[in-house]
């Protein structure tokens with residue numbers, strides 16, 4: 279069981295959001311970490327069949343329940359995603375929607391808050407409004423899984439592949455952000 283589970287959502291090979299997550303994990307010195315790219319998984323979109331209302335489980339036995347199990351075992355969960363039309367990319371959104379059984383559990387108050395989460399978002403633009411829907415989508419998924427969002431790190435001007443790696447300012451911002459993440463351990 280890894281101490282920190284990193285879920286990345288970019289389909290790009292030299293992803294800025296994934297690079298930022300990698301740097302943050304290094305700086306925070308977790309004992310063990312596991313990284314999963316959502317694009318490598320098979321996740322069927324929720325069909326709103328309503329089965330999970332009473333069963334608390336999903337009729338689809340694909341990679342989504344497996345990833346939810348990994349989330350349940352990790353202490354810290356980091357989601358690193360690009361912003362697409364202000365929200366998260368479709369594969370990550372499909373996974374978030376498949377957390378409906380966890381929402382049902384949470385709604386019936388059978389879940390507890392005992393985990394920590396960090397959200398990393400990159401976008402082409404810099405305005406705060408571009409990040410808000412994506413932040414809310416991820417934070418609400420965190421909440422139903424008993425994960426407290428400790429920090430939301432947003433990085434604009436990240437269109438160019440490899441921009442995060444090349445920029446000293448970004449690396450500085452990651453180090454500063456790491457220093458300001460309180461309550462992880």
Ligand SMILES: Cc1cc2nc3c(=O)[nH]c(=O)nc-3n(C[C@H](O)[C@H](O)[C@H](O)COP(=O)(O)O)c2cc1C
Pocket residue numbers: 288289290292293294295296359360361362363364365400401402403404408435436437438439
């Ligand atoms: C389909 C698509 C939609 C996008 N929508 C937005 C957007 O709404 N606002 C924004 O500022 N950037 C937008 N972008 C730019 C990405 O968020 C940006 O390039 C991001 O830093 C890429 O991260 P990555 O390197 O981890 O893939 C979009 C890019 C794509 C491909």
